[in-house]
Amino acid sequence: GDNKWTMTMMARDADTGMLRWGYQKTPHDEWDYAGVNVMMLSEQKDKSGKLRKLVTHPDRNGIIYTLDRTDGSLVSADKIDDTVNVWTHVDLKTGIPVRNPEYGTRMDHKATDVCPSAMGYHDQAHDSYDPERQLF
Numbered sequence: 001g002d003n004k005w006t007m008t009m010m011a012r013d014a015d016t017g018m019l020r021w022g023y024q025k026t027p028h029d030e031w032d033y034a035g036v037n038v039m040m041l042s043e044q045k046d047k048s049g050k051l052r053k054l055v056t057h058p059d060r061n062g063i064i065y066t067l068d069r070t071d072g073s074l075v076s077a078d079k080i081d082d083t084v085n086v087w088t089h090v091d092l093k094t095g096i097p098v099r100n101p102e103y104g105t106r107m108d109h110k111a112t113d114v115c116p117s118a119m120g121y122h123d124q125a126h127d128s129y130d131p132e133r134q135l136f
Contacts, residue, residue, distance in 0.1 A: 009057060025059050054075065059120075061087075077090035083115045084116060
Protein backbone atom coordinates (compact mmCIF):
# COMPACT_ATOMS: atom_id res chain seq x y z
CA GLY A 1 0.00 0.00 0.00
CA ASP A 2 0.94 3.62 0.46
CA ASN A 3 2.92 3.04 3.70
CA LYS A 4 0.91 5.99 4.99
CA TRP A 5 3.30 7.75 7.38
CA THR A 6 6.47 7.40 5.33
CA MET A 7 7.52 10.34 3.17
CA THR A 8 5.12 12.54 5.14
CA MET A 9 5.33 16.16 6.23
CA MET A 10 3.58 16.48 9.59
CA ALA A 11 2.57 19.27 11.95
CA ARG A 12 1.81 18.82 15.64
CA ASP A 13 0.15 21.18 18.05
CA ALA A 14 3.02 22.40 20.26
CA ASP A 15 0.76 22.61 23.32
CA THR A 16 -0.95 19.22 23.12
CA GLY A 17 1.37 17.14 20.93
CA MET A 18 -1.63 16.13 18.84
CA LEU A 19 -1.29 15.79 15.09
CA ARG A 20 -2.64 18.86 13.27
CA TRP A 21 -2.08 17.66 9.72
CA GLY A 22 -0.03 15.29 7.57
CA TYR A 23 0.78 15.29 3.86
CA GLN A 24 2.37 12.29 2.16
CA LYS A 25 4.67 13.33 -0.69
CA THR A 26 5.51 9.93 -2.19
CA PRO A 27 2.94 7.21 -1.44
CA HIS A 28 4.61 3.77 -1.57
CA ASP A 29 8.09 5.21 -2.10
CA GLU A 30 9.46 2.53 -4.42
CA TRP A 31 12.63 4.54 -5.19
CA ASP A 32 13.69 5.15 -1.55
CA TYR A 33 13.74 8.93 -1.88
CA ALA A 34 13.24 9.25 1.91
CA GLY A 35 12.31 12.97 1.79
CA VAL A 36 14.66 14.15 4.55
CA ASN A 37 15.21 17.65 3.18
CA VAL A 38 14.87 20.91 5.06
CA MET A 39 11.51 22.64 5.26
CA MET A 40 11.50 26.40 4.82
CA LEU A 41 8.96 28.71 6.44
CA SER A 42 7.71 31.90 4.82
CA GLU A 43 4.77 34.27 4.74
CA GLN A 44 3.67 35.14 1.22
CA LYS A 45 0.61 36.35 -0.61
CA ASP A 46 -1.28 33.79 -2.67
CA LYS A 47 -2.76 34.49 -6.10
CA SER A 48 -5.78 36.18 -4.53
CA GLY A 49 -3.56 38.50 -2.46
CA LYS A 50 -4.20 36.77 0.90
CA LEU A 51 -1.13 36.59 3.17
CA ARG A 52 -0.49 32.94 4.08
CA LYS A 53 1.89 31.13 6.40
CA LEU A 54 3.65 28.60 4.18
CA VAL A 55 6.09 25.72 4.36
CA THR A 56 8.13 24.92 1.24
CA HIS A 57 9.98 21.67 0.78
CA PRO A 58 12.17 20.79 -2.23
CA ASP A 59 11.99 17.00 -2.05
CA ARG A 60 14.37 14.28 -3.17
CA ASN A 61 11.53 12.98 -5.37
CA GLY A 62 12.06 15.96 -7.71
CA ILE A 63 9.02 17.98 -6.61
CA ILE A 64 8.97 21.30 -4.75
CA TYR A 65 5.98 21.29 -2.40
CA THR A 66 4.40 24.37 -0.83
CA LEU A 67 1.71 23.89 1.80
CA ASP A 68 -0.26 26.21 4.04
CA ARG A 69 1.40 25.44 7.36
CA THR A 70 -1.70 26.30 9.40
CA ASP A 71 -3.88 23.54 7.91
CA GLY A 72 -1.64 21.45 5.62
CA SER A 73 -3.50 22.31 2.43
CA LEU A 74 -1.43 21.92 -0.72
CA VAL A 75 -0.71 25.25 -2.42
CA SER A 76 1.61 24.06 -5.17
CA ALA A 77 3.65 21.03 -6.23
CA ASP A 78 5.92 21.51 -9.22
CA LYS A 79 8.76 19.54 -10.76
CA ILE A 80 12.16 21.00 -9.91
CA ASP A 81 12.91 20.90 -13.64
CA ASP A 82 11.84 19.06 -16.78
CA THR A 83 14.34 16.20 -16.33
CA VAL A 84 12.14 14.73 -13.55
CA ASN A 85 10.36 11.84 -15.24
CA VAL A 86 9.05 9.47 -12.55
CA TRP A 87 5.96 11.72 -12.27
CA THR A 88 3.82 13.23 -14.98
CA HIS A 89 2.52 15.82 -12.47
CA VAL A 90 1.01 16.15 -9.00
CA ASP A 91 -2.79 16.12 -8.86
CA LEU A 92 -3.48 19.27 -6.85
CA LYS A 93 -6.95 18.06 -5.81
CA THR A 94 -5.73 14.80 -4.25
CA GLY A 95 -2.13 15.86 -3.61
CA ILE A 96 -0.94 12.57 -5.12
CA PRO A 97 1.97 12.53 -7.59
CA VAL A 98 0.94 10.73 -10.78
CA ARG A 99 3.49 8.05 -11.65
CA ASN A 100 4.91 7.53 -15.11
CA PRO A 101 4.85 3.70 -15.35
CA GLU A 102 7.87 3.71 -17.67
CA TYR A 103 10.10 4.74 -14.74
CA GLY A 104 8.62 2.54 -12.01
CA THR A 105 10.48 -0.25 -10.20
CA ARG A 106 8.63 -3.47 -10.96
CA MET A 107 9.95 -7.01 -11.23
CA ASP A 108 8.57 -7.35 -14.79
CA HIS A 109 10.08 -4.09 -16.10
CA LYS A 110 13.63 -2.78 -16.48
CA ALA A 111 13.46 0.97 -16.04
CA THR A 112 16.36 3.05 -17.36
CA ASP A 113 17.17 6.76 -17.25
CA VAL A 114 15.06 7.23 -14.11
CA CYS A 115 15.13 10.81 -12.80
CA PRO A 116 15.56 11.42 -9.97
CA SER A 117 17.90 8.52 -9.30
CA ALA A 118 17.81 6.67 -5.99
CA MET A 119 20.09 9.40 -4.59
CA GLY A 120 17.23 11.86 -5.07
CA TYR A 121 17.03 15.17 -6.87
CA HIS A 122 17.63 17.52 -3.95
CA ASP A 123 19.43 16.14 -0.94
CA GLN A 124 20.03 17.46 2.57
CA ALA A 125 21.74 20.72 1.62
CA HIS A 126 20.01 23.76 3.08
CA ASP A 127 18.21 26.39 1.07
CA SER A 128 17.57 30.01 1.93
CA TYR A 129 14.68 32.42 1.59
CA ASP A 130 14.84 36.16 0.89
CA PRO A 131 11.66 37.67 2.41
CA GLU A 132 12.13 40.99 0.61
CA ARG A 133 12.22 39.44 -2.85
CA GLN A 134 10.10 36.44 -1.75
CA LEU A 135 12.47 34.03 -3.47
CA PHE A 136 14.04 30.76 -2.37
